Amino acid sequence: MNPITKNHTAVLQHLQRTLPAECLITDGAGLRPYETDGLTAIREMPWVVVLPETEAQVVDVMAICRQHGVPVIPRGAGTGLSGGARPHKDGVVLGLSKMNKILSIDPDNRVAQVQPGVRNLAISNAAKPHGLYYAPDPSSQIACSIGGNVAENAGGVHCLKYGLTVHNVLGVRVLTSDGDVMEIGGALYDNPGLDMLALLCGSEGMLGIVTQVTVALLPEPEKKSVILAGFKQVTDAGNAVASIIGAGIIPAGMEMMDKLAVQAAEQFAHAGYPLDAAAILIIELDGAEAELSAVTAQVIDHLNASGAYQIDQADDAETQARLWKGRKSAFPAVGRLSPDYICMDGTIPRHQLAHVLTQIDELSERFGLAVANVFHAADGNLHPLILFDANVPGQTDHAMAMGGEILQCCVAAGGTVTGEHGIGVEKLDTMCVQFTSDELDQFFRIKDAMDPSGVLNPGKGIPTLTRCGELGGMHVHKGRLPFPELERF
Ligand SMILES: Cc1cc2nc3c(=O)[nH]c(=O)nc-3n(C[C@H](O)[C@H](O)[C@H](O)COP(=O)(O)OP(=O)(O)OC[C@H]3O[C@@H](n4cnc5c(N)ncnc54)[C@H](O)[C@@H]3O)c2cc1C
Structure with missing residues (x-):
């Protein structure tokens, strides 16, 4: 049975009773800005967008969606480059952008508590009068949200010395699809119990909705x-x-x-x-x-x-x-060279840099698509930008196929299919190359444990047995997806 609700009217009425009118978007023009994230090659109009202003409203939306089996797609600023916030035509996009308050700055303990929609750069701006700043600085920091940073375990130019998001976040409040609000971590530098904070950093909205973040602040360098x-x-x-x-x-x-x-x-x-x-x-x-x-x-x-x-x-x-x-x-500068580009994101051991860049040159020639390389060299985190024209029939698929081959080169060189942009929908196929069926099955078990109804960002991050089986070359794994059709895009 397809568990996606056919009872749209009832769900919509329920949402309308629960949220103020200004927190709900249902009309075509209003929905349009949400049809894609930074991976603009892949688009889909959402069914409904909700923009809660409080954690209580997030809890209510989650309860309605769980009750009716409606997929929930969390969204921060929509700058993600792997399609993590890509909507679904039968799903609710849960935008966190209105929850954008800096709740406290504690200069003595060098921590800040913020809501998930706060922009990355806004944290450093607020901490500046105290001579402090928040270290992870994605190049999108003027726009991207801290909730999205946690969900993607975002990096940036200064992560070489100061670490990724996971190294700079001390605690989060998270809502599970069951409706439980969990406090994970806190304002201290170590916490007892399983390291759930590390699990949530990079979980791409599949395990819970981040409703509050406690970040570490660093003194500005002399x-x-x-x-x-x-x-x-x-x-x-x-x-x-x-x-x-x-x-x-x-x-x-x-x-x-x-x-x-x-x-x-x-x-x-x-x-x-x-x-x-x-x-x-x-x-x-x-x-x-x-x-x-x-x-x-x-x-x-x-x-x-x-x-x-x-x-x-x-x-x-x-x-x-x-x-x-x-x-x-x-x-954006490379964006002026061609109508479209895809920004890839793979990581390789530093000593393989020249070798993989040569392979990328060869792929560029074979596919007939130019590539510009901009990357975090010391982390071995490559960002090949593949230039193409989406108006030429078949060229988007061609560029995506080339991107897949670049990531396979990264894996073959001892690297990984992502450095900081996450898996989303973009890298589902290359996950089949990187992980064994047993490993993927464990990922599904963790998702099942935290999201038993399967409504949280389905079809993202972990490829199903069907997908990897179709690609061949791996044993069928037991992983399952409550909404198998969401893997097709
Ligand atoms: C020009 C440009 C430069 C970039 N440079 C970098 C860079 O240097 N380093 C880097 O790491 N990334 C970079 N990115 C990618 C992107 O900005 C980051 O991945 C960022 O963390 C996404 O944040 P967002 O608020 O836009 O999230 P979104 O794109 O809205 O969402 C990203 C993922 O997080 C989930 N999500 C969002 N909010 C929440 C929440 N509150 N709770 C649970 N899940 C949530 C979504 O479901 C989705 O899976 C760049 C992007 C652009 C466009």
């Missing part, structure tokens, strides 16, 4: 130094990364961009990047003034020894911001 280095060979840039990390230096961030990305970013941001470089590195060092100049000199030595032909170093905030501007605007 001083920063930003270095731009240009290389004539991509392999030299890769070797420079290995050499700096191998020497025990952990920069705050170390980013690489290839020629196409540099050219797009330079035209867009006028950051002063060398247009003849095959690759550039942007390196940020931070810390106490007393040690920073010595570490900066060491890094410059490594860059010279690795063959950098241009090195610019900036101590002043204005030049530093200019050097970062190109990297931070690289995605």
Whole structure:
């Protein structure tokens, strides 16, 4: 039996009785902005969008959806790049954007309590008067929500030194599909019991709805130094990364961009990047003034020894911001090169950088689609941007197929199918490559335990036995999905 309710009218009436009118969207024009997230190649109009303002309203919506067997798709700011917040035509999109209050900042204990819809950057802005900030900084930080960051275990430029979301979140309040509100973790740095917090970070809205987050705040560094280095060979840039990390230096961030990305970013941001470089590195060092100049000199030595032909170093905030501007605007800049692009996200061991980049070049030639590479080099977290035109029949599928092959190269090189953007719907197939049937089955068991009715973001994150079986090459696993049709998109 298809458990998706056919009783739409009753569900809608129930929602209308429960929520104020301004918290419910049902008309076509109002629903349109919710038909996709940042993975714009995949779209579907939702049936209904609800925008609760309180946790109590979230509990009520969850109860109605559970009672009627309606899928619930949690959504923060919709900047996700793997289709995690992709709606369903019979489902309720549960937008958390109105729950956007910073509840408290505690400078003595360096923690902040915030609602899930608070924007990532808003936390650092609120903490700034206390000389504090929230470290994980996805490039989307001006827009993305902390609830979405927890659900995706978001990373960013500074995760090399300061860790991912999971390392900077101390506690969450979570609503399960059964209607239980759980307090997981707290304001302390260690908690007894199973590490449910780690489980929830990266659970992509499939295990619970995050209704409150307690984050750790860090003191702003005394001083920063930003270095731009240009290389004539991509392999030299890769070797420079290995050499700096191998020497025990952990920069705050170390980013690489290839020629196409540099050219797009330079035209867009006028950051002063060398247009003849095959690759550039942007390196940020931070810390106490007393040690920073010595570490900066060491890094410059490594860059010279690795063959950098241009090195610019900036101590002043204005030049530093200019050097970062190109990297931070690289995605929209690349977006000007072609009508559409898909941003892939895979992770590889650092020493495989040159090898995998060569394979990506070969795939680009075979598929006839250009690729710009912008990535967190020291984490081995690649972001190949595949350029295509969705108006050309079949080209979206072609680009998605190429993305799948790139991720398979990452797995073959000893890496993973995601670094920070999650699985969503985009990477379901490559999950079949990465995990065994038994491992996938365990994922389903955990989902079943926390979401027995199966209404929370179904069809995301974990591929079913049918899907992996159709792809071949793996044993059928026992995992099941209450809404099998949701895996088709
Ligand atoms: C230009 C650009 C740059 C980016 N750069 C980075 C980067 O550097 N690093 C990085 O990690 N990501 C990056 N991203 C991806 C994206 O911004 C992150 O994944 C972010 O964490 C998503 O947050 P969101 O609020 O937009 O979530 P959404 O896209 O709305 O949702 C993402 C997932 O979280 C779930 N979810 C959302 N809110 C909740 C909640 N309260 N409770 C439970 N589940 C929830 C959704 O169901 C979905 O599965 C980038 C995206 C863009 C467009």
